[in-house]
Amino acid sequence: MGIFQRLAGRPLKSMCIWSLWSRHSSALTAVGRVTSDRALIVTSCQLTQHRYVHRGGLGASPSNPGAAPPRLPFSRVTHDDLAFFRTLLPGRTITDPDLLKSSNVDWLKTVEGNSEVLLRPKTTEEVSQILRYCNERHLAVCPQGGNTGLVGGSVPVFDEIILSTSLMNQVMTFDNISGILTCQAGCVLENLSLYLEERDFIMPLDLGAKGSCHIGGNVSTNAGGLRLLRYGSLRGTVLGLEVVLADGRVLNCLATLRKDNTGYDLKQLFIGSEGTLGVITAVSILCPRKPKAVNVAFLGCSSFQQLLETFQCCRGMLGEILSAFEFLDASCMNLLEKHLKLTNPITECPFYIVIETAGSNSAHDEEKLHNFLEEVMTSSLVTDGTVATEATKIKALWSLRERVTEALTHEGYTYKYDISLPVEKIYDLVEDMRRHLGDMAKNVVGYGHVGDGNLHLNITSPSKDPALLTAIEPYVYEWTARWKGSISAEHGLGLKKRNYIYYSKPSEAVALMGSIKAMLDPKGILNPYKTLPDNIH
Numbered sequence: 394m395g396i397f398q399r400l401a402g403r404p405l406k407s408m409c410i411w412s413l414w415s416r417h418s419s420a421l422t423a424v425g426r427v428t429s430d431r432a433l434i435v436t437s438c439q440l441t442q443h444r445y446v447h448r449g450g451l452g453a454s455p456s457n458p459g460a461a462p463p464r465l466p467f468s469r470v471t472h473d474d475l476a477f478f479r480t481l482l483p484g485r486t487i488t489d490p491d492l493l494k495s496s497n498v499d500w501l502k503t504v505e506g507n508s509e510v511l512l513r514p515k516t517t518e519e520v521s522q523i524l525r526y527c528n529e530r531h532l533a534v535c536p537q538g539g540n541t542g543l544v545g546g547s548v549p550v551f552d553e554i555i556l557s558t559s560l561m562n563q564v565m566t567f568d569n570i571s572g573i574l575t576c577q578a579g580c581v582l583e584n585l586s587l588y589l590e591e592r593d594f595i596m597p598l599d600l601g602a603k604g605s606c607h608i609g610g611n612v613s614t615n616a617g618g619l620r621l622l623r624y625g626s627l628r629g630t631v632l633g634l635e636v637v638l639a640d641g642r643v644l645n646c647l648a649t650l651r652k653d654n655t656g657y658d659l660k661q662l663f664i665g666s667e668g669t670l671g672v673i674t675a676v677s678i679l680c681p682r683k684p685k686a687v688n689v690a691f692l693g694c695s696s697f698q699q700l701l702e703t704f705q706c707c708r709g710m711l712g713e714i715l716s717a718f719e720f721l722d723a724s725c726m727n728l729l730e731k732h733l734k735l736t737n738p739i740t741e742c743p744f745y746i747v748i749e750t751a752g753s754n755s756a757h758d759e760e761k762l763h764n765f766l767e768e769v770m771t772s773s774l775v776t777d778g779t780v781a782t783e784a785t786k787i788k789a790l791w792s793l794r795e796r797v798t799e800a801l802t803h804e805g806y807t808y809k810y811d812i813s814l815p816v817e818k819i820y821d822l823v824e825d826m827r828r829h830l831g832d833m834a835k836n837v838v839g840y841g842h843v844g845d846g847n848l849h850l851n852i853t854s855p856s857k858d859p860a861l862l863t864a865i866e867p868y869v870y871e872w873t874a875r876w877k878g879s880i881s882a883e884h885g886l887g888l889k890k891r892n893y894i895y896y897s898k899p900s901e902a903v904a905l906m907g908s909i910k911a912m913l914d915p916k917g918i919l920n921p922y923k924t925l926p927d928n929i930h
């Protein structure tokens with residue numbers, strides 16, 4: 394019997410836990426801590442409208458980068474404003490504090506705003522009217538999709554009006570020859586995946602938060618996820634966008650063309666700009682064909698060096714059918730077992746790999762996977778493994794990788810870092826942090842997207858710990874900058890990381906970002922306190 398048959402035949406002990414993780418599951422409500430110090434640092438409001446100017450000279454970063462910002466001098470929502478919104482959006486202007494609660498707090502429960510109004514438009518025209526009005530009245534707006542972000546970008550910091558895309562959830566067109574889908578921004582990623590699968594296509598991106606996140610939020614944060622290795626980033630697969638600008642103008646760049654060289658590619662400005670330049674209302678996206686054969690292998694390695702060699706071998710031997718190469722370390726596995734009662738399907742190892750293949754011919758793909766597994770097991774790069782070819786087992790193996798974030802929320806307080814590095818360096822950072830922090834941290838765990846050189850470094854402590862934070866930052870960012878990495882590989886900057894931007898971008902580039910912001914949103918009403926550092930405002 395070949396290795397593939399032997400591995401595929403292994404019983405998966407974890408079959409009872411494969412339910413799809415939704416980030417809004419009730420099991421998650423009791424975790425996290427709510428930051429309550431922001432209200433204390435509100436300073437007196439200036440009466441002038443602010444402009445985006447670069448303060449402090451090139452390269453100057455804010456002196457206390459982690460501190461919450463002071464409230465900027467936006468208008469407060471009045472009864473007249475509410476009357477306007479209620480006429481425009483009858484029954485969709487929410488002011489009940491109980492209904493606003495979940496929209497005011499982020500998924501991690503570490504950032505909480507105090508918005509008193511949630512608007513739920515259904516059409517682009519309604520978004521346009523809302524923004525035109527808010528711009529004239531100088532009311533700040535926080536655009537919100539599924540609110541699954543991890544850097545505090547999708548919730549208000551003070552009393553910004555929340556503009557939710559949750560009712561903008563219609564598929565507009567799908568062309569089954571080109572595979573181009575056009576839909577409203579509030580479509581939930583998983584619903585789009587199901588819609589496409591019925592038509593023999595798939596979405597080019599897949600995330601643990603797929604059950605809640607919106608495609609508009611994915612695009613505005615340039616979400617990466619689990620399939621980037623195979624299908625590339627949203628910067629390549631998004632073909633067109635419709636965006637409402639701060640003053641209400643609608644920018645219809647909803648192209649469905651693969652090739653369009655007519656000057657500046659404006660949609661790129663909005664991809665990854667986290668709602669600070671405009672509100673994305675519709676998206677056209679190029680979708681791959683649904684693979685006919687999908688296999689997942691869950692493997693164990695005894696060192697990170699062996700894991701890297703396995704990756705190298707995997708790329709060479711699986712070639713174009715490789716669709717994901719992910720890892721988690723033994724500390725992650727312990728948390729999955731402890732908090733979520735998941736079962737490790739193989740023997741204990743320091744490192745685990747999830748490999749997915751997606752191809753058009755199952756016999757061909759299985760043979761390739763078999764040859765690869767034979768190679769890595771006979772050369773002892775891999776010490777144990779199991780393979781799934783059937784959908785429920787595939788899901789079960791994937792949940793061991795996808796649910797690490799959820800398991801971490803049960804640990805107390807988690808300091809989260811989403812770092813891009815040269816692939817051979819990614820685990821050095823985890824080991825170095827363990828040495829550096831010693832007993833100060835409860836747990837230092839590493840997992841992520843090996844194929845993209847993207848490490849998720851998470852450091853836990855029983856509760857929020859300022860001394861621990863001082864030991865982590867700026868150390869972790871300096872480490873990253875030394876290796877020319879990025880301090881935010883895929884989660885964005887949001888509220889939490891914006892002041893560290895200088896570790897990854899030259900000051901001239903940050904200043905140019907400020908100029909673009911000033912041009913597109915001169916009153917700064919769109920998602921203030923996010924993405925841009927404090928010294929650009």
Ligand SMILES: O=C(O)CC[C@@H](O)C(=O)O
Nearest residue numbers: 601795798809841849851
């Ligand atoms: O929790 C994190 O730090 C990472 C979340 C997500 O990007 C993942 O890859 O699972």
Ligand SMILES: [Zn+2]
Nearest residue numbers: 618841849883
């Ligand atoms: Zn990730």
